[in-house]
Amino acid sequence: MFESESAMEVQETDVESDDGTEQTDSPEVEDVPTKQVVEFRLGEDYCAVDIDEVDSIVEIKKVTRIPRTPNSIDGVMDLRGETTAIINPRTFLGIEGEPPEGDEQNVLVLDRPDDKQKIGIRVDEVLEVTDHPESKIDTDEDLSDLDTRGIEEQISRGIIRKQNGDGLDLVVWLDIDAIIGQLK
Secondary structure (H helix, E strand, C coil): CCCCEEEEEEECCEEECCCCCEEECCCEEEEEEEEEEEEEEECCEEEEEEHHHEEEEEECCCCECCCCCCCCEEEEEEECCEEEEEECCHHHHCCCCCCCCHHHCEEEEECCCCCCCEEEEEECEEEEEEEEEHHHEEEHHHHCCCCCHHHHCCCEEEEEEEECCCCEEEEEEECHHHHHHHHC
């Protein structure tokens, strides 16, 4: 289910020389499987998607609503001459509250070669592109006790435990295929 990329973790070892002083030996390299994601904010929630699923990040422009479409589809916008459907993941995740003004939001344009039309996800703010060790990601099997809408709707691949200065942030790792599958 998960593809692993490798990050290098460097560990230095101290070695005592012949004269009794400590010297640093050349670093040992250890492979740590990681996952590279784009992190973003939706309301007060932190979410992420695989970097491989994102083509570009753009500022939101005028979105035209399409009649008789689900609330999870905001509409379409013109992106470099292509009509791009804009999905609002707030409806899938049950995020309450008003989103920021449109010009403050971003769109993650997805890289999905099988789609006939470009698709973008409306987000409140793109935070960063980062690597997370797979050991810090709780997958679906580990999440049976969590009572969140993203888990209930089965649109989450897992939860990323991210250290911050004061403790731990939980980042919902979204499954783009599951979200788009629910639109059909």
